[in-house]
Amino acid sequence: MATATATKDKSVLWDWLTTVDHKKLAVLYLIAGTLFFVKAGMMALFMRIQLMSAENDFLTGQTFNELITMHGTIMLFLAATPLIFAFMNFVIPLQIGARDVAFPFVNALGFWIFFFGGLLLSVSWFFGGGPDAGWTAYVPLSSGEYADLGLDFYVVGLQVSGIGTLVSAINFIVTIINMRAPGMTMMRMPLFCWTGLVVSILIVFAFTPLAAGLALLMLDRIFGGQFFIPDMGGNAVLWQHIFWIFGHPEVYILVLPAFGIISEVIPAFSRKRLFGYTAMVFATLVIAFLGFMVWVHHMFTVGLGPITNSVFAIATMGIAVPTGIKIFNWLFTMWGGKITFNTAMLCASSFVPTFVLGGVTGVMLAMVPVDYLYHDTYFVVAHFHYIIIGGIVLGLLAGTYYWYPKMFGHKLNEKLGILMFWLFYIGFHMTFFIQHILGLIGMPRRVYTYLEGQGMETMNLVSSIGSFVMGAAILVLIINVVYSAFNSERITVNDPWDARTLEWSTPTPIPEYNFAQTPQVRSLDPWFYEKVHGDGTMKPAEPMTDIHMPNGSILPFVIGLGLFIWGFGMIMINMDDTIVPPFLVIGTGVILTFGSMLIRSIKEDHGYHIPLEQVKKIEKEVS
Amino acid sequence: MAGSVDLSKGLPSHPEKSTLEGKNKFLGFWIFLGGETIMFATFFGTFLGLREGTAGGPSAEELFSMPLVFIMTMLLLTSSLTSVLAMFSMKKNNFKNMLVLMIVTVLLGVGFLGFEIYEFVEYVHHGLGYTTSAFASSFYTLVGLHGAHVLFGLCWITTLIIRYSRSGITLTNAPKFYVASLYWHFIDVVWVFIFTVVYLMGIGGA
Ligand code: HEM
Ligand SMILES: [Cu+2]
Numbered sequence: 001m002a003t004a005t006a007t008k009d010k011s012v013l014w015d016w017l018t019t020v021d022h023k024k025l026a027v028l029y030l031i032a033g034t035l036f037f038v039k040a041g042m043m044a045l046f047m048r049i050q051l052m053s054a055e056n057d058f059l060t061g062q063t064f065n066e067l068i069t070m071h072g073t074i075m076l077f078l079a080a081t082p083l084i085f086a087f088m089n090f091v092i093p094l095q096i097g098a099r100d101v102a103f104p105f106v107n108a109l110g111f112w113i114f115f116f117g118g119l120l121l122s123v124s125w126f127f128g129g130g131p132d133a134g135w136t137a138y139v140p141l142s143s144g145e146y147a148d149l150g151l152d153f154y155v156v157g158l159q160v161s162g163i164g165t166l167v168s169a170i171n172f173i174v175t176i177i178n179m180r181a182p183g184m185t186m187m188r189m190p191l192f193c194w195t196g197l198v199v200s201i202l203i204v205f206a207f208t209p210l211a212a213g214l215a216l217l218m219l220d221r222i223f224g225g226q227f228f229i230p231d232m233g234g235n236a237v238l239w240q241h242i243f244w245i246f247g248h249p250e251v252y253i254l255v256l257p258a259f260g261i262i263s264e265v266i267p268a269f270s271r272k273r274l275f276g277y278t279a280m281v282f283a284t285l286v287i288a289f290l291g292f293m294v295w296v297h298h299m300f301t302v303g304l305g306p307i308t309n310s311v312f313a314i315a316t317m318g319i320a321v322p323t324g325i326k327i328f329n330w331l332f333t334m335w336g337g338k339i340t341f342n343t344a345m346l347c348a349s350s351f352v353p354t355f356v357l358g359g360v361t362g363v364m365l366a367m368v369p370v371d372y373l374y375h376d377t378y379f380v381v382a383h384f385h386y387i388i389i390g391g392i393v394l395g396l397l398a399g400t401y402y403w404y405p406k407m408f409g410h411k412l413n414e415k416l417g418i419l420m421f422w423l424f425y426i427g428f429h430m431t432f433f434i435q436h437i438l439g440l441i442g443m444p445r446r447v448y449t450y451l452e453g454q455g456m457e458t459m460n461l462v463s464s465i466g467s468f469v470m471g472a473a474i475l476v477l478i479i480n481v482v483y484s485a486f487n488s489e490r491i492t493v494n495d496p497w498d499a500r501t502l503e504w505s506t507p508t509p510i511p512e513y514n515f516a517q518t519p520q521v522r523s524l525d526p527w528f529y530e531k532v533h534g535d536g537t538m539k540p541a542e543p544m545t546d547i548h549m550p551n552g553s554i555l556p557f558v559i560g561l562g563l564f565i566w567g568f569g570m571i572m573i574n575m576d577d578t579i580v581p582p583f584l585v586i587g588t589g590v591i592l593t594f595g596s597m598l599i600r601s602i603k604e605d606h607g608y609h610i611p612l613e614q615v616k617k618i619e620k621e622v623s
Numbered sequence: 624m625a626g627s628v629d630l631s632k633g634l635p636s637h638p639e640k641s642t643l644e645g646k647n648k649f650l651g652f653w654i655f656l657g658g659e660t661i662m663f664a665t666f667f668g669t670f671l672g673l674r675e676g677t678a679g680g681p682s683a684e685e686l687f688s689m690p691l692v693f694i695m696t697m698l699l700l701t702s703s704l705t706s707v708l709a710m711f712s713m714k715k716n717n718f719k720n721m722l723v724l725m726i727v728t729v730l731l732g733v734g735f736l737g738f739e740i741y742e743f744v745e746y747v748h749h750g751l752g753y754t755t756s757a758f759a760s761s762f763y764t765l766v767g768l769h770g771a772h773v774l775f776g777l778c779w780i781t782t783l784i785i786r787y788s789r790s791g792i793t794l795t796n797a798p799k800f801y802v803a804s805l806y807w808h809f810i811d812v813v814w815v816f817i818f819t820v821v822y823l824m825g826i827g828g829a
Contacts, residue, residue: 102647102650102651103647103651106651166658170651170654170655170658171651173650173651173654174647174650174651174654177650178643178646178647178650179647204654204657204658204661205657205658205661207658208658208659208661208662208665209661209662209665211662212662212665212666212669213665215764216669216764219760219764220760223753223754224753224754225753225754225760225764226676226678226754226755226756226757226759226760227669227673227757227760227761229757231678232676232678232756232757233673233675233676233677233678233756233757233758234673234676234757234760235672235673235676235757238669238672238673242665242668242669245665598782601779601782601783601786601799602782602786604795
């Protein structure tokens with residue numbers, strides 16, 4: 001029988017490769033997401049160097065196209081999404097009072113598939129260059145006629161990593177619906193769990209069209225399909241519809257969890273409960289629903305006709321209503337609160353005005369005639385970076401500073417934190433505010449250079465300098481992580497912020513089973529309730545007994561690897577000369593993938609029990 | 624929590640969802656099927672958008688044959704019925720019956736797949752290759768994806784039958800059989816749509 005002591009003998013590497021613990025997977029997501037974030041950030045800096053002066057020849061047009069495409073793709077799929085998943089993985093089971101997620105194995109599977117998909121996308125550089133058709137991969141730019149091998153890596157790599165995301169989403173949904181502690185009703189769930197649930201549902205409904213669309217493009221490119229070739233009866237606009245039916249909800253997939261984080265951080269540091277909890281929940285649902293109804297606002301200039309455009313314009317503006325509700329509720333939460341402006345709170349509160357600005361330009365773009373003017377200019381670039389950085393990244397930073405002590409047992413340094421915040425905030429506005437104006441005077445998007453004497457030089461220079469300031473901020477964050485690891489005091493209290501939700505009732509470091517006894521939830525903000533109305537500990541909902549835990553497994557890693565090899569083999573079909581025939585590589589991948597799945601389904605794995613004495617021992621150590 | 628189930632009075636009436644693990648599987652699988660539905664919907668949309676795009680190649684009216692599709696439909700509908708009956712047997716704790724019905728399900732599915740392969744080969748002989756036109760690509764992709772689902776389902780159910788051929792119904796395997804039969808149902812429902820949208824509308828020229 002494997003027991004908790006037996007697992008200690010394994011090597012550290014093996015332990016991380018086989019882990020099914022949601023807390024460790026969260027750390028893996030955090031590391032992978034950060035690496036990809038830094039990579040894509042450096043790509044952005046390269047682009048900004050290129051655009052620093054007129055008619056610059058630092059990069060070629062081709063390289064610039066590859067950088068744009070990879071920057072956008074990596075940021076959205078391999079940086080923002082996994083960073084959000086890192087927090088969802090770590091926090092959601094704790095906030096709902098669960099010992100584990102519903103499918104620990106599937107959870108690990110989701111990570112490894114995402115990771116290997118990202119790797120597949122990234123190795124394109126070693127095979128003649130990255131994809132170059134923009135993150136939207138519009139046909140015919142992305143069809144075999146115009147785009148090289150890089151696009152095969154885009155199509156297959158995203159396909160693989162998307163499967164990982166999908167699989168994780170299913171796990172989150174079931175976890176939230178089935179694994180809540182007694183008393184944790186839906187309307188007592190913290191908003192981060194709510195947004196996590198809604199976003200996971202969005203992923204199931206949005207990533208599947210993407211998977212289908214990518215499959216079509218792959219069939220066109222690798223197997224001679226004719227979906228997007230007009231001469232052969234195909235239709236190029238079809239791609240845009242499929243892509244944006246995924247692509248618009250994707251924005252909400254990223255931003256709703258950021259809303260969730262903000263809704264946790266602002267009450268914690270305002271020392272008030274979240275204003276208008278119920279309205280917040282319903283606003284989340286309405287935003288999620290409308291998020292699916294507005295995809296055509298990315299296609300106003302395609303020529304679908306005035307009626308279609310008007311309907312989608314109105315639907316788009318409709319989203320401003322629930323978003324406005326959220327904004328006001330955050331403001332009312334802060335109103336009259338005892339606010340502590342530490343780094344987490346600075347990021348969270350500055351999120352609000354920045355996001356509003358991005359929302360306002362969004363409404364501007366939703367006006368069809370106006371969009372005809374602004375379409376594919378820097379105004380659009382400014383708009384979506386206000387949403388993406390001023391929204392999502394600030395939210396993630398707030399979450400990082402807020403949950404860091406729970407995840408790693410010590411706080412991040414506050415002085416460095418504040419420095420990072422101001423560098424980031426100033427750098428951000430410097431980079432992107434001015435791009436609104438650049439767009440209005442006609443600087444086109446996705447173009448690698450511009451002419452002299454059109455009044456764009458100075459503004460572009462300012463923008464580029466701003467981007468370096470922002471880069472410096474991220475550097476400070478990384479320094480802070482290293483510095484704090486060595487110089488910060490270990491947390492001795494479990495609840496360093498005097499916070500409200502269940503994750504702060506656990507000991508630090510958290511035992512692998514999270515809660516020795518499942519807590520009984522008696523109210524919204526259950527931990528705060530017990531501190532005020534109870535004796536400062538959670539009431540247990542069950543007697544203390546042996547605890548059942550799942551076994552680790554290497555199979556998720558192998559399945560991810562299998563999909564990587566399989567995908568690579570498919571891309572090899574389009575390579576000119578290959579050392580081994582592609583079908584051998586594909587075969588190896590298929591066998592690894594399905595073989596592992598077969599092993600998994602045949603071998604019954606019932607996990608192990610941590611005996612009661614040991615639970616008692618661990619509890620004594622950590623408390 | 625709902626970890627242990629009292630087995631002293633025999634299996635509970637819903638062995639597939641009486642443990643938390645079973646409940647999780649059950650819900651998770653429904654969500655998975657939701658995603659599958661959306662994916663198929665995308666392929667259906669693609670087919671509907673491109674079915675006129677024959678680019679001078681053979682069209683649906685020229686190719687599709689009603690008797691063949693009718694036989695295939697009957698095979699698959701019957702197999703769905705037998706898988707439902709198998710689940711009734713499971714709830715009555717009649718393992719032998721369940722196993723036999725599952726085997727019949729598999730055999731019917733194999734028959735369906737055989738006809739589908741025959742159909743595809745036949746169309747290729749009539750000049751409808753995968754790359755012939757957008758209609759061809761979208762037809763083979765949609766129907767072929769369904770066929771791949773059938774194949775996967777067959778492998779899955781066969782594995783379950785072999786793996787648990789001697790174990791009787793337990794709380795561990797009940798959810799597995801149940802979920803597999805749900806999947807089989809789903810495949811059947813998708814086929815009904817394919818039958819209507821691809822074949823009936825294709826032959827009728829609607
Ligand atoms: C240091 C911060 C950043 C800078 C300086 C930056 C800069 C840029 C630049 C120069 C472009 C190309 C614009 C064009 O010519 O059309 C771009 C595009 C883009 N960026 Fe960023 N970016 C940053 C952060 C981010 C983040 C955090 C995300 C998402 C999480 C993101 C997502 C995108 C997307 C989706 C595109 C569109 C790519 C395409 O058109 O295919 N960016 N960014
Ligand atoms: Cu949109």
